[in-house]
Amino acid sequence: MCPSILNADHSKLHSEIERVAADSDLLHLDVMDNIFVPNLTFSLDQSREIIEASSIPVDAHLMINAPDSDAFKYAQAGAVSVTFHIEASEHPLATISAIRAAGARASVAIKPGTPFSRVEPLLTEIDMLLVMTVEPGFGGQKFMAEMMPKLHEARAAIDSIGRDIWLQVDGGIAMETIAVAAAAGADAFVAGSAVYKAESPAVALQELRKLATQAASLE
Ligand code: DX5
Ligand code: ZN
Numbered sequence: 001m002c003p004s005i006l007n008a009d010h011s012k013l014h015s016e017i018e019r020v021a022a023d024s025d026l027l028h029l030d031v032m033d034n035i036f037v038p039n040l041t042f043s044l045d046q047s048r049e050i051i052e053a054s055s056i057p058v059d060a061h062l063m064i065n066a067p068d069s070d071a072f073k074y075a076q077a078g079a080v081s082v083t084f085h086i087e088a089s090e091h092p093l094a095t096i097s098a099i100r101a102a103g104a105r106a107s108v109a110i111k112p113g114t115p116f117s118r119v120e121p122l123l124t125e126i127d128m129l130l131v132m133t134v135e136p137g138f139g140g141q142k143f144m145a146e147m148m149p150k151l152h153e154a155r156a157a158i159d160s161i162g163r164d165i166w167l168q169v170d171g172g173i174a175m176e177t178i179a180v181a182a183a184a185g186a187d188a189f190v191a192g193s194a195v196y197k198a199e200s201p202a203v204a205l206q207e208l209r210k211l212a213t214q215a216a217s218l219e
Helices: 010-021 044-053 067-076 092-101 145-161 178-183 201-218
Strands: 027-032 058-063 081-085 105-110 128-132 166-170 188-191
Touching: 010 027, 010 044, 010 201, 027 044, 044 058, 044 067, 058 067, 067 081, 067 092, 081 092, 081 128, 092 105, 105 166, 128 145, 145 166, 145 178, 178 188, 178 201, 188 201
Parallel strands: 027 058, 058 081, 081 105, 105 128, 128 166, 166 188
Antiparallel strands: none
16 A cells, blocks of 8 residues: 555645554655646755655655656655656666666556556566556546557566556545555555545545455456
């Protein structure tokens, strides 16, 4: 479980992170540059402050136009996983290497309109694949169930090469949708609104985890 602090209260991020820490595996940090997506969130310096202050490891999701020059800086800043969008990268192999060299897990993300085939050649290199289930840019959007065939395809390809690659979903993950994503093969789940709009983010995370675990065990 990777709660996203995009829709948390940014004026008290420290306590917002503490509310989810005990029930989270990674803290999902959405970095947006207002170029790759029409929204602006955390700068590199702000990201570093959040990473240093967080009691749980940080999963940085870079929705930025220049990952080839900047992605590794988030690894240097201490993120344990750095995800960049394939649509913004001209030299993904070099970017993956730079992230790894800086000590983080390297991950690529694909937008809803990008086919899995675009990243399939990278499966021998990456530690995680993020399949977006909304258009990146904003929290609180509707889960795109039509991405499930792409998740199935990714899961089958990951299993066939036998590397331990995490398969993450991000966008609209909630009580009503997480089981569908888990059944389609996802094993890492980002949730923003479903966690921070809940009365108790901790209880919401526990329930989401239970639903995902149940759905995965039925497969
Ligand atoms: C959207 C971000 C997501 C967002 C998810 O571009 O990548 O991580 O915070 O928010 P919800 O869970 O509300 O869809
Ligand atoms: Zn995200």
